[in-house]
Amino acid sequence: xSGHNESILxxxxxxxxxxxxxxxxxxxxxxxxxxPNKAWWIGFIFASLGAxxxxxxxxxxxxxxxxxxxxxxxxxxxWDITGFVWWVGIGHAGTLISAVLLLFRQNWRNSINRSxxxxxxxxxxxxxxxxxxxxxxxxxxxxxxxxxxxFGSLWVNFNSPLVWDMFAISTYFSVSLxxxxxxxxxxxxxxxDRAVGTRRxxxxxxxxxxxxxxxxxxxxxxxxxxxxxxxxxxxLSVHTxxxxxxxxxxxxxxxxxxxPPYFVAGAIFSGFAMVLTLLLVARKVLGLExxxxxxxxxxxNKIIILTGSIVGVAYLTEFFxxxxxxxxxxxxxxxxxxTGPYWWAYWMMMTxxxxxxxxxxxxxxxxxxxxxxxxxxxxNIGMWFERFVxxxxxxxxxxxxxxxxxxxxTWVDVSVFVGSIGLFFTLFLLFLRVLPSIAxxxxxxxxxxxxxxxxxxQIKEGHENKEYVAEYIESLEKFDSVKQEDYAKI
Amino acid sequence: MSNIKYILxxxxxxxxxxxxxxxxxxxxxxxxxxxxxxxxxxIEAKLGIKRSRIDIAAFxxxxxxxxxxxxxxxxxxxxxxKVNIGGKPSFALPDFIPIMFELTVLFCAFGMVLxxxxxxxxxxxxAPRVMDLRATDDRFVIAIDANDNAxxxxxxxxxxxxxxxEVKYNERKYISYE
Numbered sequence: 001x002s003g004h005n006e007s008i009l010x011x012x013x014x015x016x017x018x019x020x021x022x023x024x025x026x027x028x029x030x031x032x033x034x035x036p037n038k039a040w041w042i043g044f045i046f047a048s049l050g051a052x053x054x055x056x057x058x059x060x061x062x063x064x065x066x067x068x069x070x071x072x073x074x075x076x077x078x079w080d081i082t083g084f085v086w087w088v089g090i091g092h093a094g095t096l097i098s099a100v101l102l103l104f105r106q107n108w109r110n111s112i113n114r115s116x117x118x119x120x121x122x123x124x125x126x127x128x129x130x131x132x133x134x135x136x137x138x139x140x141x142x143x144x145x146x147x148x149x150x151f152g153s154l155w156v157n158f159n160s161p162l163v164w165d166m167f168a169i170s171t172y173f174s175v176s177l178x179x180x181x182x183x184x185x186x187x188x189x190x191x192x193d194r195a196v197g198t199r200r201x202x203x204x205x206x207x208x209x210x211x212x213x214x215x216x217x218x219x220x221x222x223x224x225x226x227x228x229x230x231x232x233x234x235x236l237s238v239h240t241x242x243x244x245x246x247x248x249x250x251x252x253x254x255x256x257x258x259x260p261p262y263f264v265a266g267a268i269f270s271g272f273a274m275v276l277t278l279l280l281v282a283r284k285v286l287g288l289e290x291x292x293x294x295x296x297x298x299x300x301n302k303i304i305i306l307t308g309s310i311v312g313v314a315y316l317t318e319f320f321x322x323x324x325x326x327x328x329x330x331x332x333x334x335x336x337x338x339t340g341p342y343w344w345a346y347w348m349m350m351t352x353x354x355x356x357x358x359x360x361x362x363x364x365x366x367x368x369x370x371x372x373x374x375x376x377x378x379x380n381i382g383m384w385f386e387r388f389v390x391x392x393x394x395x396x397x398x399x400x401x402x403x404x405x406x407x408x409x410t411w412v413d414v415s416v417f418v419g420s421i422g423l424f425f426t427l428f429l430l431f432l433r434v435l436p437s438i439a440x441x442x443x444x445x446x447x448x449x450x451x452x453x454x455x456x457x458q459i460k461e462g463h464e465n466k467e468y469v470a471e472y473i474e475s476l477e478k479f480d481s482v483k484q485e486d487y488a489k490i
Numbered sequence: 491m492s493n494i495k496y497i498l499x500x501x502x503x504x505x506x507x508x509x510x511x512x513x514x515x516x517x518x519x520x521x522x523x524x525x526x527x528x529x530x531x532x533i534e535a536k537l538g539i540k541r542s543r544i545d546i547a548a549f550x551x552x553x554x555x556x557x558x559x560x561x562x563x564x565x566x567x568x569x570x571x572k573v574n575i576g577g578k579p580s581f582a583l584p585d586f587i588p589i590m591f592e593l594t595v596l597f598c599a600f601g602m603v604l605x606x607x608x609x610x611x612x613x614x615x616x617a618p619r620v621m622d623l624r625a626t627d628d629r630f631v632i633a634i635d636a637n638d639n640a641x642x643x644x645x646x647x648x649x650x651x652x653x654x655x656e657v658k659y660n661e662r663k664y665i666s667y668e
Contacts, residue, residue, distance in 0.1 A: 175599040211620060212626055219610055
């Protein structure tokens with residue numbers, strides 16, 4: 001950090017002039033310390049209506065059982081598991097950003113990790129509620145735990161991926177929560193020390209008495225690094241195990257060894273898309289353009305191209321292996337996916353996940369906020385269809401043609417799904433109001449080395465290679481938060 | 491003068507604060523602690539603070555998790571109630587690995603973080619021990635015990651020479667209790 005200048009060739013991570021430590025605190029705490037604006041209220045009203053719908057639909061399911069859904073004896077898993085896998089996938093970006101990018105020393109993660117982690121936690125909550133409600137008798141949900149019981153201690157089946165999944169999801173949720181909250185402590189202390197009265201008392205309780213002394217920070221950094229180290233394989237394990245729910249079965253179209261890497265790539269793909277959907281709006285509404293810059297947006301778009309292409313290759317590989325296996329049931333499953341009664345879902349998935357993200361190769365599209373935002377939503381629609389295609393098209397053509405069936409969702413299916421989106425946004429909007437949406441302490445670390453003003457100072461000192469400076473100034477053109485005229489003089 | 495408990499040098503810039511620490515150390519003035527809004531790299535070496543041993547704790551907790559998971563699954567699936575699945579062996583080690591891995595991570599994370607909270611005295615509702623309210627915002631604060639170091643005027647001038655924006659004389663150790 002201090003004393004070391006960063007290479008001038010690297011794009012700045014904080015833009016704007018006259019950024020000081022105090023200004024960073026003020027800018028980031030603006031939404032927490034002031035009354036919410038109109039945009040927040042409109043969003044919150046819609047989101048909480050959605051959450052209300054979710055409460056109604058889930059209660060209805062609990063009361064009447066899963067017969068309230070459109071499931072039949074052929075298609076026994078449909079929107080419930082589609083929704084579950086979709087939400088868990090979205091939940092992958094947070095820990096990936098906070099853990100994997102920390103290990104790779106990608107400093108641009110510092111201004112997006114906090115809200116991405118919050119998003120992870122809320123997405124996993126939505127996923128977990130699907131798991132509980134699809135059990136049919138949710139009051140017996142504790143049966144998935146290995147507890148002594150009245151059947152002479154008949155234990156859970158430890159060979160079953162569904163049991164592994166219970167361990168994976170609950171570990172993932174609780175470790176993510178721990179990682180997120182520990183990282184929040186210094187920032188909650190910042191709010192505490194600026195607040196008065198009851199507000200101070202409340203934040204004081206939640207700050208755990210944080211003081212910011214040398215030893216506290218030293219241990220804090222050690223803890224963050226080790227948590228990142230153990231969370232990295234954890235992220236990969238979670239979706240691997242989710243994919244094994246399918247891959248260890250003998251259903252054609254599910255029984256493939258490609259599932260774990262393909263599911264993990266898909267999860268990161270959809271997670272980053274959701275981060276973009278949320279942050280592109282948040283940066284505008286909360287006025288955080290100087291901290292979440294075009295560089296951040298472009299970097300996330302690049303990850304989307306990469307993971308989207310991996311997903312595309314996986315789709316083609318699946319198809320090829322189905323043909324190459326020589327198994328007629330496997331071949332039929334794939335021909336049926338692309339040309340059978342659910343062809344529209346398959347091609348929807350192909351278009352949204354494989355074709356449209358390739359548009360991000362064009363710099364103009366990658367750097368357009370509007371296009372990026374639309375594409376991020378398209379990706380999430382595509383990823384929902386991917387899970388729907390995998391689950392429903394593999395199940396709907398059973399072994400006996402007489403039991404072939406189609407799946408039609410009921411109003412309860414639709415309401416649980418739409419409602420879960422409402423629940424997610426309600427939680428996210430509340431988070432923006434009560435906790436800092438950007439990790440204040442981590443962004444402060446970048447101020448003296450990676451900010452636009454520090455680089456400007458470096459240029460003005462005149463020791464930098466002229467070509468490099470020219471290249472750097474050229475790279476600033478994409479930033480919507482940089483004043484170009486400042487550089488015209490140099 | 492005698493009521494003063496702590497002298498605080500409040501800096502606006504981390505590099506100037508590091509410079510201030512050097513100056514004080516050159517004059518044999520002991521530093522009580524330093525409070526900053528962000529981690530300062532290299533400050534531990536300067537203040538002679540030992541490396542954190544929390545990684546050892548993390549390893550021990552992790553390995554406990556691995557063993558606990560193995561013991562649980564082995565007891566349930568191999569000793570207590572063998573389930574005959576097509577005559578396959580009940581001691582199916584590859585199937586045990588996912589849960590062993592998850593519990594390793596779970597024990598490691600919770601054990602380490604709780605150790606951190608315990609050793610640093612962090613818990614919900616603990617009264618914050620803050621000497622300067624801006625130390626979590628934009629100030630980098632060096633705290634000096636006033637009773638151990640008699641030459642207050644020297645400290646004052648050393649801090650100001652190093653670039654301190656403000657030097658405070660606190661009559662109470664922590665100002666955050668009221």
